[in-house]
Amino acid sequence: MTDKKLTKKDFSNDQAVKWCPGCGDYAILSATQMAMAQIGVEPHNVAVISGIGCSSRFPYYMGSYGMHSIHGRAPAVATGLKLHNPDLSVWIITGDGDGLSIGGNHLAHIIRRNMNVNIILFNNEIYGLTKGQYSPTSKPGLTTKSTPYGSLDRPFSPARFALGCGSTFYARTIDTDPKHMIEVFKEANAHEGTSVIEVYQNCVIFNDKVHDKYTNRKTRDENSVRLEAGKPMIFGAEKDKGFIFEDFNLKEVELKDGYTEEQLVKHDPTNQGLVHMLANLSPETSAVPIGVLKKDLTAHTYDSSFQAQIQSQKDAKGPGSMKDLLMSGETWSV
Amino acid sequence: MKQIESVVVRFSGDSGDGMQLTGTQFSNTSALMGNDLATFPDFPAEIRAPQGTVAGVSGFQVNIGSVKVNTPGDEPDVLVAMNPAALKANIKDLRLGGTLIVNIDSFTDLAFKKAEYESNPLDTPQFEQYQVIKAHISSQTKEALSELDLDTKSKERCKNFYALGMTFFMYARDLEPTKKWIQEKFKNKDVLIQANTMALVAGFHFAETIEAIGDRYQVKPAPIDKGLYRQINGNTALSWGFMFAAENSGHELYLGSYPITPASDILHELSKHKNFGVKTFQAEDEIAAVCSSVGASFGGALAITTSSGPGIALKSEAMNLAMMLELPIVIIDVQRGGPSTGLPTKTEQSDLNMAMYGRNGESPVIVLAAAHPSDCFEMAFEAARLSLEHMTPVVLLSDGYIANGSEPWKIPDISKYPKIKSKLVKKELGESEVYLPYKRDENLVRTWATPGMKGYMHRVGGLEKEEDTGNVSYDPENHERMIEIREEKVKLVQNNIPKQKLLGEDKGDLLIVSWGGTYGATYQAVSAQIEQGNKVSLMHLNYINPMPKNVDEILKGFKKIIVCELNGGQMKDLLNKEFSCMAEGYTKMQGKPFMIRELSGMMEKALEDIKLS
Secondary structure, eight states, X not given: OOSSOOOGGGGBOSSOOOSOTTOTHHHHHHHHHHHHHHHTOOGGGEEEEEXXXXXXXXXXXXXXXXXXXXXXXXXXXXXXXXXXXXXXXXXXXXXXXXXXXXXXXXXXXXXXXXXXXXXXXXXXXXXTTTTSBOOTTXXXXXXXXXXXXXXXOOOOOHHHHHHHXXXXXXXXXXXXXXXXXXXXXXXXXXXXXXXXXXXXOOOTTTSTTTTXXXXXXXXXXXXXXXXXXXXXXXXXXXXXXXXXXXXXXXXXEEGGGTOOGGGSOBBOTTOHHHHHHHHHOOTTTXXXXXXXXXXXXXXXXXXXXXXXXXXXXXXXXXXXXXXXXXXXXXXXXX | OEEOSEEEEEEEEETTSOHHHHHHHHHHHHHHTTOEEEEEEEOOSSSSOSTTXXXXXXXXXXXXXXXXXXXXXXSOSEEEESSHHHHHHHGGGSOTTOEEEEEGGGOOHHHHHHTTOSSOGGGSGGGGGSEEEEEOHHHHHHHHTTTSSOOHHHHHTTHHHHHHHHHHXXXXXXXXXXXXXXXXXXXXXXXXXXXXXXXXXHHHHHHHHOSSOOOOEEOOOOOOOSSEEEEEEHHHXXXXXXXXXXXXXXOOEEEEEOOOTTTHHHHHHHHHOGGGTOEEEEOSSHHHHHHHHHHHHHTTOEEEEEEOHHHHHHHHHHHHHHHHHTOOEEEEEEEOBOSTTOBTTSOOOTTHHHHHHOSSSSOOOEEEEOOSTTHHHHHHHHHHHXXXXXXXXXXXXXXXXXXXXXXXXXXXXXGGSOOOOOOBOOSOOOTTOOOOTBXXXXXXXXXXXXXXXXXXXXXXXXXXXXXXXXXXXXXXXXXXHHHHHHHHHHHGGGGGSOOOOOBSOSSEEEEEEEEGGGHHHHHHHHHXXXXXXXXXXXXXXXXXXXXXXXXXXXXXXXXXEEEEESSSSHHHHHHHHHHOOOOEEEEOOSSSOOOHHHHHHHHHHHHHHHHHO
């Protein structure tokens, strides 16, 4: 934290940003920089680690420390960095290919361990950097260069993946809504543990309008529900729709059918059952939740336990002496 | 009592019979009695193969001497076989005329079947060549412990101490250190202290009583340098070497690792020493292990990662990233038999090519190799020093043989080591200063600024970079220049390593070249040739990339060069490529170390050839 008022500029550098014109990445970069300025963390205490992919060029455009590492491995690099430098604010930039395909193992394990880092997962449901192949989040049947007759893969739901790994913070936001992104990023940063933020990001070249349903002014209000903790899950252009519990699940209802706001389910990101129901909501059947789906405030972070264990050993045994170690056990004089 | 210079004893039995422990006690006692020694544990790849089968046999060989001992010995003088399977697995190695001690209680029809013997092998004429002692080890142990309040199974479990007691009598070993060890090991379990001690003494007395044991032998203390000694194996020495380098350099030690035989013991050892500030992280896989170390190195740690061949293969992309970023990291490869899963518990030196060339693009890294168990301490320190002073990955090669083998080690005076000077920048950059992360010194080494340092913010990445700034650059000429810089940077390490030493004269007929864990065998074999007056010298390489400057000159001083290595000839190829020196290869790929007599035979033949030509 600093007394000086930080601005977006403090988190930028002199390098030209080279994403395609119209790419959703620009907005995410800008929102991240603004969120960091508002958080008040100094640029030299921020490290942004990425893997490979369009999104992973991100660190090159930051005014902080950064590393563009290798494909899928950013969570592992970030883990080592955070364990060695526990005071850093560590951000991981990844995509649906980098994070869920080649790097799925590392993403699973960083979430499981609950490292105190922030992960921004750019989900555009396509491989952009390699020029348009289907990804593990592409919808079934998607026609791409590598699936000219349609994709046969069952896609991952990043939310269900993360929750399955024991995620303690999961949020979803959209590249066309900078204000929402900034708020979500700030909330993610405030969370002690692995914060996974899935950003619906548009690849203007290879999968344009993939999230149109939630971004298009005409349709977005009918197809997405903005989550706010403690508030009823209400949505629609006329604020006339919501969810109730029925058959152990969430059911979309309209107020005109006789439901009152009081009857609608209120969002509680700490309620495990509700969180899983929210993660299961898919665009094929209902509106999708946008915002902080899950927040678990009870889990320990791996990095704090890691440092505490070292400290407890130091307290118990005193600082180690190399000389004593060499002399330990059986020795004899000649 | 007869005096002998040295004796080789091998203990063998089922993997649950406690043979490693027995061998270790024999070794420790001998070390305390002033002998020089070398050990070689040999265990099966399976944790507990079916009891009584050859696959489940575990062995421990130790060579003790009143003279300098460099290897665990070519062939045992004494073989202890706790069951028929152990006999089957080991009898071919026993010296003709050697002593065989068998636990005759275990020589039953069922046991023969499990060991795939048709009948009692001891009845065959083959065994007339040995001095066979048939001891009722199991039943005598139980008998000796009959008064104790302990179940039969636990009593029988003490039989390894009975066997140890027998060998202690034969070689006039002191019982006290083992008695003391038993007391510490079974603290608060009085009955077990009693049981194991009684078994040890019973074995000792049995050997004293029977006439089957002819002579008793004495191995006097060896004439070794004065000083304080301890025993050490390679993996422990290596762990401590890095801990010392961390203390010396002021950079916290970070290990990212994934369990793999025979490297896991380094992870185990370092995980104990959290009070030294050592950080160990058992990652989800080999790739995450090395990547976490790259992250820690970016953060300013003395970062290392440990593995063996298959794991190193997985790490190659991240090693290349560290090379490209120019971050210090040490990659430890405790080599085992390859390719693929190969022979996990056996030794080999076949990862040299992978260390040198196993990455995409032009990817020079420093490559070092440790020569013997205690040398792992020295080479770990060297690996850390060169990595931190030259901002480059170092591959440190060890192998299963020296990793698990142990020897007496004169405890070094750590105040005498040079201070490692890392390239870490000063704490804060002035307001008007601009940090150039890839600006280089006269050795082409960049500086090291780490996240958290004010003013030094910069980005690194795997994409090709521009000189000085480190910004991404696709410029063709820049790319070529950067490749040359990275190559030259590693070559310049030559100025920071010691000159190559030789055993023997610097000119002569035959130069034996070896590297890594074969040192003990090549040293002893070449020493014998020199004693006989032959013009043979040994060049044992610890610094492989770059090699010391004088290697070229040394190679030119001999009529014939033979490179001895436990692989298909990888160092030979490397020398011929670098120096066009027409080196020949002498190789072995059986998962076992060289025997001295193999090397002696090879050298005698080579000297003959030189005479004839």
